[in-house]
Amino acid sequence: MPSQTTEKAFENAIVNHLINGGGYQLGNPANFNRELALDKTVLLHFIQTSQLQAWQKLSEIHGETVEQKFIDRLCQELNLRGMLNVLRYGITDYGVRFKLAFFKPASGLNPDTLALYEQNILTVTQQVHYSTRNQNSVDLLLSINGLPVATVELKNQFTRQDVENAKRQYGSDRDNQELLFQFKRGALVHFAVDPDEAWMTTRIDGGNTRFLALIVDEAHSSQGGETSKKIKEVLTITDLSRAAQEESRSDGNTDENEEDSIRKSMLARGKQPNLSFFAFTATPKAKTLEVFGHLNTQGQPEPFHLYSMRQAIEEGFILDVLQNYTTYKTYFKLTKAIEGDPQIHKQKASRAIARFLSLHPHNLAKKTEIMVEHFRQCVMHKIGGKAKAMLVTASRPHVVRYKDEFDNYLKKQGYEDIKALVAFTTFTDRETGILYTESDINGFGERELPEKFETVEYQLLIVADKYQTGFDQPLLHTMYVDKKLSGVKAVQTLSRLNRLYPGKEDTFILDFANEEQEIVEAFQPYYEQTILASTTNPNRLYDLKSRLEGYQIIWSNEVDAFAKVFFKPPQKTSHQDHSQLHALVDPSVERFKSLSEEQQDEFKNTLGTFIRLYAFLAQIMPFADEDLEKFYAFGRLLQTKLPKRLQSEVFKLKDEVGLEYYRLQKIREGRIVLQKDTESALPPITEAGISREKETQAKLSEIIDILNNRFGTDFTDADKYFFSQIEEELVQNESLSQQAKSNSIQNFKYGFEDIFLTTLIERMEDNQDIFTKIIDDQEFGKAVKEWMLRKVYDRLIQ
Structure with a gap:
């Protein structure tokens, strides 16, 4: 059997990836202490380098036994509080506090906290012998600062074992009395992995061990994008003859061209016979239903299983x-x-x-x-x-x-x-x-x-x-x-x-x-x-593509040339490809700059709609179109290079508009009742590019009148005169004038209310209707009083 097909090769590939791209160091299995379930060497190195002053202080207390005393205290806390709590909050020994891990700061504003975070030591250790009773070992151990965080058992189909064997191994051969597998005290999570699947558990419990499949992403937002596509590319299988062709190409026996890469890219977007994606959501969007739903007898996508909001409420779960x-x-x-x-x-x-x-x-x-x-x-x-x-x-x-x-x-x-x-x-x-x-x-x-x-x-x-x-x-x-x-x-x-x-x-x-x-x-x-209600029509993609081509920004010959570079087989790529892709997209960017602002906005919106819709529809279309795939790839990169126009200055209103009257009124209170025993249909995706808002001109007074008609109360000229008279009389009140100068508005309010009411009663014959409204409508009356309070107070303290 070739070495690259063994489980060891799979293990080495993961380790190399973690070390070269994940920030890990290779751990030494000989340093793992089975009795303590940790790596003392890495642990003490981390403590002594990241918290030197605290270590020196502890050394003055414990003397030559400081290392053993520290380890004893740490193990005592691990047994009492568990690994997660110790990692989060650290430990204290004779009044000296130590952190066992530094978490990434929320921002880079404090360079000291960022420097501490960078002192964490991540290690991946192969074939760790963990048992005090035998020579059993775990394939991989992931640790932070010498403390175990995750164990990994690897299996490989080429050796006739898969993830199910790894799960059974955890359940039958991994004793939860061993410190490394003790719940809370040992590693936090345990992974069973093969090249196709990964499962996890947080508790080893013999035959009762329960594993969960790793969740790819949230149901709504990310299952139509490039991340989901990449996952599918990794997990997709083909028939035996095609697999043989792929294997032959990887050995260099057959030339793979960009058409083959385009085909593979398109296949990766659609549904795969060996993959099942399940979406769990209480609020399915139209996209979610169309991608994950099952067709009912009327051909409408619907959930494959329903636990409704109403049922969850009635059964007391929410x-x-x-x-x-x-x-x-x-x-x-x-x-x-x-x-x-x-x-x-x-x-x-x-x-x-x-x-x-x-x-x-x-x-x-x-x-x-x-x-x-x-x-x-x-x-x-x-x-x-x-x-x-x-x-x-x-x-x-x-x-x-x-x-x-x-x-x-x-x-x-x-x-x-x-x-x-x-x-x-x-x-x-x-x-x-x-x-x-x-x-x-x-x-x-x-x-x-x-x-x-x-x-x-x-x-x-x-x-x-x-x-x-x-x-x-x-x-x-x-x-x-x-x-x-x-x-x-x-x-x-x-x-x-x-x-x-x-x-x-x-x-x-x-x-x-x-x-x-x-x-x-x-x-x-x-x-x-x-x-x-209905499914999205894939022909809309062609409508959008035609609309984009009508701007004469994207040229088909440039798209074809771009595809020859972008879809090159991995073994044929070169360092020059990156600059070539830019050179092929830049002419479209320059042509875009010559458009009017309105056309630029329309082109951008339409291009964004095409990109989102293709990423979605490509998962469910009953056909594949290489031209659409190439256009999509080109459009995605073009979108990132289109210049961002500086937003126009905010339309500001300072002295042009004033707030003359204001009232906040309670409209309804109580329960909002929804209809029971009903079926609701969501509309399919219909938006296809958004036109820029047409600029129309109007007089400021006309705009104010429109808003007042929608939101205003019916104040007459007499009402306005009545309020202005009340205001003037209050401003001339000597007692209020003295109170305003020596009190906050909150304290001023107590004296104001009596004088306001007295003034209101004295003038009630001037406007009986508005007086009655103020007295009878509590909300309105309170709003008027508060409004008048602020106006009078502001004038008196000027």
Whole structure:
């Protein structure tokens, strides 16, 4: 048997890969101490070089026996706390603290922590004799700083053994009384591996040992891309005659050309007879259903097995997040605060005005007050006083402004039992030029946030996109929403609350941005059975390709030349290929630059759509097209080289627009009820390239009128005059003037309220309708009083 087909060759290949590309060192099996289940040589070297001062201090205490005393203390802690806990938190010996591993810092801002991380010693050791009773050995042992982390048993089909033999070997021949295999005390994970499959277990327990297959990726997002394709390339098998041809080519007997490589690339994207991929998800997207679903009798993709949201709620595995849902609506009236009436870009101005309102200090202050007081009165005593809340905001600037508003409000009210954290990716505010980072605001690294938030010190997490999905914190009881949500994003976001926890009996959502029907439409498709209304038509790829070719950016002769280099067989590649690929793509980049900005945007969007759609459809198409594969390969590299145009300056509104009136009103509260015994159909993928927004011009006053009509209240000129008269009278009040100069607005409020009410009653005959509305509508009356409070206070302290 050739040496390259033995199990030893498989073992050596893995070891070489770890050493050459994985940062590992080759361990010495003779240094492994069977009685202690660790490598003392590597361990002591790591401690003495990375923590020299601590070691010297311990040496002064223990003298010549310091090494043995340290090892004894470490083993005592391993027996008591386990390997994972010791690696995470280290040990203390006679008051001297030692780290057994340095984890990668969340950022590179501190070079000292990065230098410590780089002192970790990763070793891969072959044929480790672990037993104190016999000469049994494990194929590979992966360690950090001399402490075992993973064992690996390898098998090879060429020697007539596979992964099942490795799994049985762990169950029958690996004694969990041996320190290396003791649960918690020994290695953390154990792998059974052959060239095709890898399985893992965290607990060796004889015949009760249970192995899990390694998970490739998350169901939704990554099964159509290049990573999934590469996995398939590795695991794909062919028939015997084709395998013989491949073997012959690898020996150099037959020339493989780029057409063969293109064929292999296409085959790797489609379904394989020897591979089964299973997607587990509560919120299947259309792509997920089309790739993983089974066709029903009507030819519609549907799940191969269903455990619905409704069933999970009824059986008590998750909570119903819609059981307590309150919505608010914002009413406002804007005014044009300048004499001119300029012609401006309608869409940009509308977005800027919406942004102006959403970030307006009064808007943020009102919502902050509602959230804080609601949390204190209705939430913080839940789950035995452990309940936490999340605020979902529309953008990263909103996170920063809300954090400031929360901190200011809590300080003014003297509330010391609530603290907020933020979660967002680093950004530079385009209006101020200030760089904001999550770690700077929170005061600790990003990776520490989940653990910090779990402590009793913090109660609220303010987020923008980050942690809206995938965040598992059972103590989350309440969610405040100030962001438009729809579809699967709404379901995934609000479902952060559905985790069970002892004492957690309900949840609560307070929504400033969405209406009841919008939430029903988002949740209904995932409440029970979800199917796909129809499948995606592969001919759309040709439509997109034709549209891209119409721009005269991508030329077919350049694509063909590119493919000859890109799809070269591995044995024919050279160092010049990289520069050749750039040279073949660059002409398209230059032609792209000659397009108008509008055409550039359309081309980019269409190219991105083609790339995403091909990566998806190639998995399920009943045919293969070499031209599409070449076009796709070319397009992917071209996409990375297209110049990124600097974003136009943010359309800013400073003095042009003013907020004249503002009201926040509760619209509904209670349970949102979904329909039972229904089947919901998701539409297939239909978007194919997005045209750039057409610029239209409008007068500023027209844009303000449109927004006021949508969101405003019906204030008459008489109403405006009534409010202005009230304001002027309050500003002229000598008592209020003195109070404002010597008090904060919170203390000023107590004296203001009585005088405001008195003034209101004295002038009620001037406008009986608005007076009645203020008195009868508590929400409206409170909003008017708060609005007037701020206006009067601001004028008095100027």
